[in-house]
């Protein structure tokens with residue numbers, strides 16, 4: 334029975350792989366860019382490096398099947414990224430590689446820019462929504478309530494740290510994820526745009542993931 338637990342350093346490679354396998358509007362992004370390490374190095378690994386205490390996974394024994402990752406203070410994270418993540422990233426990925434023929438809308442040049450210039454994370458609503466998150470589940474885990482429970486686990490961890498609300502940016506093409514966020518009560522932020530939706534939610538009324546409000550069943554060993 335899969336269960337939600339805090340992230341451990343040993344989960345790092347599996348987390349990176351889940352990121353890759355869900356990064357193309359929710360589907361497999363393997364081979365979309367010239368280097369499969371790029372997506373995890375922008376959208377997953379900096380988070381667990383910076384704030385491992387705000388990362389939670391769904392694991393079945395040693396197998397990690399999904400995760401939610403977040404940072405409490407996006408502005409502080411941007412400063413950390415500039416100092417501690419961007420230099421190594423730029424050294425590993427100095428320029429886009431050979432075209433893969435997949436022609437993604439979010440180009441490899443833009444992805445590399447995202448890895449070196451985290452200022453893109455400084456949205457207008459940061460004062461009210463200082464935290465942000467990413468969530469990804471392997472297909473085999475989807476549709477069983479773990480996404481909702483992971484979000485609630487992170488919301489509760491943020492609330493316990495005094496963070497009032499959390500936001501996320503997403504690919505407008507990911508209609509399944511959008512339906513999920515809408516169902517959970519996320520709302521569009523004022524600076525949200527149809528092509529790049531920005532959604533937010535308060536941390537305060539998250540259900541207890543082990544409790545009746547979410548159907549129970551997933552023990553969280555924090």
Ligand SMILES: CC(C)(COP(=O)(O)OP(=O)(O)OC[C@H]1O[C@@H](n2cnc3c(N)ncnc32)[C@H](O)[C@@H]1OP(=O)(O)O)[C@@H](O)C(=O)NCCC(=O)NCCS
Pocket residue numbers: 355358359360468469470471474475476477478479480481482502503504507508509510512513514516517
């Ligand atoms: C999007 C994702 C996180 C949702 O997690 P999940 O575990 O599949 O969703 P849950 O089972 O917890 O669903 C929670 C609620 O959202 C609804 N929901 C989830 N996916 C939905 C979909 N595709 N369409 C309509 N409703 C959906 C469920 O019906 C459920 O409603 P209920 O609790 O009222 O019964 C997960 O499917 C996933 O990781 N997808 C691939 C990666 C991805 O797209 N990540 C997000 C990037 S922005």
